[in-house]
Amino acid sequence: MDKQREGISARKRRNRLLYVAVSIVVVSGVTYAVSRLENAAPRVDLNTVWVDTVRRGPMVREVRGIGKLVPREVRWIPANTIGRVERIVVLPGSAVEPDDIIVEMSNSVLVQDAENAVWQLKGREADLINLKVQLEGNLLQLMSGLAQIEAAYKQAQLEAEINEELYADGLVADLTLKLSRVRAEELETRLDIERRRLSFQEGAMEPQIAAMEADVEQFRAQANLLKKQVASLHVRAGASGVLQRMSVEEGQQITLGESIFQVVDPSDLKAVIRVPETQARDVQIGQSATVDTRNGVVVGEVTRVDPNVENGTVAVDIHLDGELPRGSRPNLTVEGRIELENLADVLFVGRPAFGRESATVAVFRFEPGGDEAVRTSVLFGRMSVSEIEVVEGLQPGDRIILSDTSNWDDYERLVVN
Template sequence: MDIPLQARPKSRRMILGVSLGIAFLAGIAGLARLKPAAPTVERQGTLIDAVKRGPMVFQVRGTGTLVPLNVRFLANSLDARVERILVLPGSVVKADTPILELSNPELMQSAQDAEWQCKAAEADYQSAKARLQIQLLDLKASLASIKASNANAQFGLEANERLAREGLVSSQDLLKSRGQAEELNTRYGLERQRLQVAEDSLRAQLASQQAKVEQARALWRLKRTQMDALKVRAGMDGVLQQLPVQVGQRLMPGTTLAKVAEPTQLKAELKINETQAKDLVIGQPVSIDTRNGLVQGHVLRIDPAVQNGTVTVDASLEGPLPKGARPDLSVEGIIELDRAADAIYVGRPVQAQPQAAGTIFKLSPDGGEAQRIQVRFGRASVSTIEVIDGLQPGDQVILSDTSTWDSADRIRLK
């Protein structure tokens, strides 16, 4: 009877242990089936927007600078040295305002030589002209003498012919006078030809001398132009923007000396992301923010090439410029691409891409929770994006960066 009394407590403890083990495993299985708790997010730091329906403007934004429409770069055309700086950057200049004074001793010497060569050529021309005119006058005098002798011989021949018909002059004298008349007539013709040749030769020789004079004058004008270039002038009315030289600096041909711009006629040079530039068209309206006011304009030019992931767009500035608008001022431009009379749109979420599908957190009706949903987006603007499917007007969504909650399908707002 002692053995059954000792086995009964052990059986009870075993049954109790098995029951507790089964209950523990059932609890673990139940916990495994429970969904993880939704993360909690502060509502105050979360950007929330409501889906709207109505007219929508499609825009792209770009940053850039103001650039003068009229710019003149002054460059050096020969070796020189900077002697004096007469005007500093920022100064208002006229077209004839001297900016720099340069020096070149070799040019000064060659210019003086060219001047004397020009004067010598002019003197040689005048001397040759006088000498040839004297020769021409001698030929004309000789021609006049022969002409007179020929006329007298003709008169004598006519007289002897009349007397011969009357028998008062012998035939021998008639033949003699006739021969003299023919000889003088021939000499008169030859002298006329000689004078014509002499005149042609005179013109040719004078033309040759004149060409030498013109060559010497052209060289002298070139040297004077180069000498004048040693005093660098603005060349246009405007403001001196850059002067990248110093006194005493040696300059090589082609060195940029200064930059002059007309400050009242400006354009905006904007950089637009290459992915947003596909819909740009010349003539589209642009709003330029100079940080001190807005200026309206239109697209003037679209660069056909992409540089560093952006497309350069030139925009006009229409109307009076705000105070402080000047070249190289940083600005922001918004270009209007298109308008939709009726569209469903919402503020642009951080992760949203135009013409693509994505996920977004949609708030519950009471605003206490947000559920992740699939949304298909359409065209995008600067701060808004078109909704094609997945949302309805009046829905509230989270626009902030939700990458921290990628593993959660819902979040709680407090």
């Protein structure tokens, strides 16, 4: 039987513990050393980045927006009556004059009502003529009766005067004198009554005729209204210009007041651009602007700033001065620039892709005379379309990278060659 050697197992355990301790120390040292090393600066091709130089001088602060040319006045032509579209005479894009018929409609009920109104008017006009004839006849009868009574009264008055003279000479009896006086007084009373009747008849004629004439005018107005509605079944342009849009189709039933088509003046246009709401707070009415139609640039002036925000933008109207470039038409896409202010002497640079107004941003600044760019914190101020004010962090002549450098956020330096 072999004899177990003493101490071998203990030595093996000590050696394993020693190896583990040494390994831990080595790994820790290596980890610490690696952590102390800086990341190697990546190399960037100069042709792939946008570089600009900081400079001092005047800077025009502008805002930019995309929009369209729109007519200054848009005329929607509505339907003045209900009807069915029978024919569209003129198509959008055509030049039109005020009396040009654009759409023809039909309404048989309206046409019949208009004819009935005309006949009712004629009947009322005949009634008016008949009333005037009747009143005039009644007046003549009264005048004739008045003349007869007046003649009889004068005759009775003359007889009474003669009888008085004869009675004084004793040639007629007292009864005869009294009867002649009574007859004269009776005829005088009848004469007064007839005069009053004649005066009353003359006064009553005017209101009767006026009432009938008002009735006739009411029927005439109704007939004229229906006549105009029948005429409006032929819908006319109503203004000179270009037929911009047609909102109906043949066979469609149209309601009263429904918009049928749109007429615009293509020579009288304005630009409506949309400006980011963050920049619109500085836009004011009266500021100078330029509008690029892609076929020329037109100078203009801000005339309206929409108080509402839509999809993060604000609509701004620009009145265009002078002649529009060739090819300008409604709904043409344009680019507008509005001059907010002219800064006389400021430090500025091209606007970085990630630059924000009144914010501190890290940019890569080139070392003087070298090809290395170092991350530098810069405080920017007021911003324009393509330039931004430098408040602190850069000096005139410094060159910085304006392109997006988010791929190198983990590096403090870049080698640009």
